[in-house]
Amino acid sequence: MCGIAGLIHRGKQSNVGAEMTAMLQALKHRGPDSTGFAVYGPPSAGDLVMRFKVAEQEDMGKGHGIEARIAERIDEVEKRIAEKGAVIKHRDMATPYARRWVISPASDMEALAAYIEEVDGAEILSLGSALELVKDLGDATVVSGQYGLGDFTGTHAIGHTRMATESDVDIRSAHPYWAFPYNDVSVVHNGQITNYWNMRRQMERLGHRFQSNCDSELLAVYVAHDLANGVALEDSLRKSIEEIDGVFTYLVATKDKLGMAKDTMAAKPLVLYESDDLIAMASEEVAIRAILPQEIDTYDPYDEEVRVWQA
């Protein structure tokens, strides 16, 4: 039982960082293990935001000279970025083990991303011109405060509060998942995928990388694969309902779109609110009420329902 939430403003920007924090805090009871945000700001021209981590939160308490090793890993990442011909324009330190860097694009971003992830403990959480993805252990206000999301302005966001059922409690297995190596695509998921290993092997044969054993990562890879092959987001979501088995409701966000898909059993919840300028959705109505105090009309999407909204 995880909690997922999404919101998209049509034709305007808003403080989506604070809004998503409020929504996820209302869903804390659905999953207290970790919280993740994928927020989308106005796309920057040229430069890319890369968020990555080089260690788990758990490692920090264990000692073994982790600080020195983190410094070594960061240096290695920096070296590899330079090697692939990209320039680091700006450096932010989010936590002792996570960084937010603005880099100029390299000629082959996929090769760069794969090269960086070869560094011990390194994982790119997100890469893109509009997307900022943060995830860590703790509830929404803790994570949001830690990574300074409170004043983030943008058009849309998705988020997740996790109760681990299929894999470990760490950042690696936390949502949202960035759709490696596809810029600006992220996925959150509530459910269980039953043909995970079959689908994963299929995807691995096509050359995709998996960072965790979390079934939700499959959805990110699946969507990324389709988008890279020119399939429209809506078609990819529709196809996923037929090809992926299990009970799931998931949200996908791209640079300017937000999509949802619900499995054939409609076994996982989602409540939708639609108006002319704002669409909000969440596992439970409390999350939508957290940002909309006035009386609103909401409904549950049915089985096999797929929707895509444009920012």
Add this chain to the structure above:
Amino acid sequence: MAGMSWTPDLDYGKSQETRARDLGMNTEPLTGRSMEVFFEPAEEENFVYPWAKDVDFNKRTELDADGLTTTEVNAKIRELMDQGYGTIVIQNPRGKHSLGVGILNRLNLIIEGSTGYFSTGLIDGPNVRVNGRVGWSCGENMMSGTVVVEKNAGSTFGAAIRGGDLVCKGHVGSRTGIDMKGGTIIVGGDTGALSGFMMQRGRMVVCGNAGKNLGDSMYDGTIYVGGKIRSLGVDAVEAELTQLDQAWLTRKLTQYGLMPEQGVGHFTKIVAGKQLWNYDNLEPTEKKLIL
């Protein structure tokens, strides 16, 4: 041998009074000076919980749920009933879960807004009106009373209900009336997949369309659908809509203001095909033991 000549009076059909007396269902006044009646078959008090609160419907109060937890709101409702309030209005529910559960009393409960999961579940007696939307499992396991939801409802609406009327004027999610064992569920709009799954008794009326696998593995009970049915589930079959059905539908739908303009003649009636009724059959392993 006097006893042998006695013949029991089996002709109970003749007199209601005889029958009632033989069952001990007659009024029993005390013969002493008090003349107190200590048993009366028609007495209403025999059928309410001994701890039921004496409430007055004309005593009305409002309860602001803002800033309170679900437990506090529910405890407050009981407190107000203790004070004799028979009409309680809950303001600002803001999608809270489990509001108004377990009320075993007569009460007018009005919820001014939307609730989350399990709202007014496990109730026995109250008349509830929700002027908003309800989340999953509204009215779950209710025994009696009425719940009227003005907007949409989530999935598993009226799961395992045993009695009373559960009404949603909007659309409901999937698995409506799953495992229902009695009572009536009425939906003004559409219902999702697997509605009436394993229902055992009771009636479900859907004025709009129904999703796939309607009435899957139903044991018994009746489903009426006004719109299209995407597909029927295992062992759910169509039956003839009788005059009695139509009369009942007309009365029931009129009662809640959901009577369709074209009447009820177009409703489809779904019942159990009873092909899965294998209660007397032995399992293969049991057969071996007997043979």
